[in-house]
Amino acid sequence: MTATTPRTASPADAPATARGTVRPGRPVRLGRVSFLLRPRTAVVFGVLVAAIAAVFAALLMLGEYEIPLPRVVAALAGTGERLDLFFVRDVRLPRAWAAVLVGASLGVAGAVFQSLSRNPLGSPDIIGFTGGAATGAVLTILVLGGSMLQVSLGAVVGGVATAGLVYLLAMRNGVQGYRLILVGIGISAMLTSVRDYLITRADLTEAKAAQVWMIGSLNARGWSEVIAVAVCMALLLPPLLALGPRLRLMEMGDQSAQALGVPVQRTQAVALLAASALTGAAIAVAGPISFIALAAPQLARRLLRSNGTTLFGAALMGALLLTAADLVAQHAVGDARLPVGAVTAVIGGSYLVWLLYREWRTGRA
Numbered sequence: 001m002t003a004t005t006p007r008t009a010s011p012a013d014a015p016a017t018a019r020g021t022v023r024p025g026r027p028v029r030l031g032r033v034s035f036l037l038r039p040r041t042a043v044v045f046g047v048l049v050a051a052i053a054a055v056f057a058a059l060l061m062l063g064e065y066e067i068p069l070p071r072v073v074a075a076l077a078g079t080g081e082r083l084d085l086f087f088v089r090d091v092r093l094p095r096a097w098a099a100v101l102v103g104a105s106l107g108v109a110g111a112v113f114q115s116l117s118r119n120p121l122g123s124p125d126i127i128g129f130t131g132g133a134a135t136g137a138v139l140t141i142l143v144l145g146g147s148m149l150q151v152s153l154g155a156v157v158g159g160v161a162t163a164g165l166v167y168l169l170a171m172r173n174g175v176q177g178y179r180l181i182l183v184g185i186g187i188s189a190m191l192t193s194v195r196d197y198l199i200t201r202a203d204l205t206e207a208k209a210a211q212v213w214m215i216g217s218l219n220a221r222g223w224s225e226v227i228a229v230a231v232c233m234a235l236l237l238p239p240l241l242a243l244g245p246r247l248r249l250m251e252m253g254d255q256s257a258q259a260l261g262v263p264v265q266r267t268q269a270v271a272l273l274a275a276s277a278l279t280g281a282a283i284a285v286a287g288p289i290s291f292i293a294l295a296a297p298q299l300a301r302r303l304l305r306s307n308g309t310t311l312f313g314a315a316l317m318g319a320l321l322l323t324a325a326d327l328v329a330q331h332a333v334g335d336a337r338l339p340v341g342a343v344t345a346v347i348g349g350s351y352l353v354w355l356l357y358r359e360w361r362t363g364r365a
Helices: 039-061 069-076 082-117 129-144 148-170 177-201 204-215 223-250 254-259 264-286 292-304 311-331 340-361
Strands: 026-030 033-037
Touching: 039 069, 039 082, 039 292, 039 311, 069 082, 082 177, 082 223, 082 264, 082 292, 082 311, 129 148, 129 177, 129 204, 129 264, 148 177, 148 264, 177 204, 223 254, 223 264, 223 311, 254 264, 292 311, 292 340, 311 340
Parallel strands: none
Antiparallel strands: 026 033
């Protein structure tokens, strides 16, 4: 019988949690769905929800006719004064809900596109899907003279058709990120020229209406628009959330994902079409609001310190960014009411400059 000398334990033998390299979460199971809940994730989600609630309350309170918070609560319960009921429930509440739902939709869509392209610039407004939805809506407004419902359908069809075209042109042994972005930028430039041509050939009144719509605005949004985007989210978010684990595996590379049993091309096609339809639905309600889909997923990942796709975090961050932008658009410039798209362009442009500066400082740009 051979004696063995006990080996002295080294730091490498310690559990990963003790070394601080891995922080596993607590397993949570809801029916057939199970996931790991990290304490930091729960805290960040709680903070984002609280911030959204605070901005949401400010949107209901502030305006030319200011309403204190207790009266807002009474109006929501249906027991307030008639004027409070009108402003809170009929004017401000649908606009605030539209901001939350549109922002969440754009955040999720941006997270999906950035995951598929594996590039922080792979958002729908950069690679052409927003442009496709906007072109479909402008075509419906100027050529067909369509109603609001027809404009919404035109935006959804335009976004999905653009996504299909970009996917087909970029597909070669699977969709590579750089090809998706380059093809999308080229298609976006072509669609911009089509929109400009349509506007220059249209009647002055119709051209002005189309140009105002293309800035992106939440003015005069009612319950019909809220219901429309809510229905689209109810139909499209579940399949996207179900694809979340596959998207995270695909970020390691197509070959690695295939080795783990992920149907890469089918997952790409389904995620691309669903995210494009979600983008089209959001644009149909609020116009082509820029940069929310670009900034929200990146900010969520930084807050969560996550290396993978965070669809739910991106949804919360998108909702917060758009509600905050709408609050600024309504009250930052005195009595003037800015289009919310102008404010999001400033926010997104600032974030893009910061991102490029950070890449330059780290030597990757």
